[in-house]
Amino acid sequence: MPNSPPIFVIQKHAARRLHYDFRLEVEGVLKSWAVPKGPSLNPHEKRLAIEVEDHALAYGDFEGIIAEGYGAGAVLVWDKGTYRNLAEEEGTPVSMSQALANGRAFFWLEGKKLRGGYTLTRFGKPADKRWLLVKALDAEADFGSDPLIEQPASVLTGRTLEEIAASK
Ligand code: MN
Numbered sequence: 183m184p185n186s187p188p189i190f191v192i193q194k195h196a197a198r199r200l201h202y203d204f205r206l207e208v209e210g211v212l213k214s215w216a217v218p219k220g221p222s223l224n225p226h227e228k229r230l231a232i233e234v235e236d237h238a239l240a241y242g243d244f245e246g247i248i249a250e251g252y253g254a255g256a257v258l259v260w261d262k263g264t265y266r267n268l269a270e271e272e273g274t275p276v277s278m279s280q281a282l283a284n285g286r287a288f289f290w291l292e293g294k295k296l297r298g299g300y301t302l303t304r305f306g307k308p309a310d311k312r313w314l315l316v317k318a319l320d321a322e323a324d325f326g327s328d329p330l331i332e333q334p335a336s337v338l339t340g341r342t343l344e345e346i347a348a349s350k
Contacts, residue, residue, distance in 0.1 A: 187264040188278070190291055191242035192221065194334075196255040196343055202330075204231060204315060206265060206289070208278045211236040217315055220260075221296060223324035225317045231302060233311040245338055246346065256347040259338045260330075263293030283308070288318070294337045295329045298322025 188207035205212035215231035269281035285304030299318030
């Protein structure tokens with residue numbers, strides 16, 4: 183669908199270390215970050231996001247068990263929706279891929295659990311894989327609730343990570 187908005191997806195992944203994979207559709211692939219503590223609604227919470235390899239768009243619907251090898255463990259689609267790129271440089275809109283190349287992305291999520299503005303900011307040079315994912319201070323910010331704890335289940339199937347891990 184040519185004019186459909188780009189998607190985002192967040193997969194909770196019980197690999198050797200539990201983390202959340204944050205993925206944004208950019209030019210036909212899912213740009214991806216592993217977020218050890220997951221996203222927050224609180225603008226004061228700066229969440230480390232480690233840039234990882236791009237994934238195919240279709241992977242955004244994957245939920246189940248990675249049987250073996252790197253990343254082995256259960257995967258749950260924790261949130262999914264669309265986003266709008268809001269990035270500007272000196273008042274001029276910039277494309278999502280340019281914003282990421284610059285190390286400064288700003289976008290609005292429309293998910294089932296997460297809504298509102300978020301920034302992704304690279305620590306330093308393009309070779310640096312470390313970014314910070316931070317909620318913008320807007321009407322969707324929430325200093326009190328934690329959807330990671332309050333809404334743990336899959337947005338695709340309603341299952342918990344434990345239920346997925348126990349399934350064959
Ligand atoms: Mn992962």
